[in-house]
Amino acid sequence: ELGGSLAPGLWMHQGAQRVLQRCAPGVLYSDLNACNSYQNALVAAAQIKVPATFILGERDMMTPAKAGKTLAAATPNARTVVLPGAGHMxxxxxxxxxLAALQS
Incomplete structure (x- = not known):
């Protein structure tokens, strides 16, 4: 989404495109279709028995933070960390x- 990286020489969009180009035909479609077709996420989340951490990107266009917060609210013993300015990658x-969010 953001198109840049703090790491010199790393171009996120082109890197993601190269990964997708290497996928077998139909893999991306099957993956996205499975995501779009998934049902009962909130019911499944409510059954989680272990602590969970949801780390969300504030500017994530693929998995919006609003959706992540909804899922986290349905998950017992969950904490949510939103990374300001972060996208999907x-x-x-x-x-x-x-790393700091994972360690805290």
Whole structure:
């Protein structure tokens, strides 16, 4: 989404495109179709028995933070961390902030 990276020489969009180009035909469609077809996420979330951490990107267009917050609210013993300014590729966009969220 953001198109840049703090890491010199790393271009997120092109990197993602190369990964997708290497997928077998139909893989991306099957993946996205499965995501769109999934039902009962809130019911399933309510049954989780272990602590969970939801780390969300504030600017994530693929998995909006609003949807993540809804899922987290349905999950017992969940905490939510929103990374300001981060998009869908938070591991590349904000690796230090992501690591801090995982460690806290």
């Amino acid at each position: 938070m591991m590349v966009e904000q690796p230090d902030q992501l």
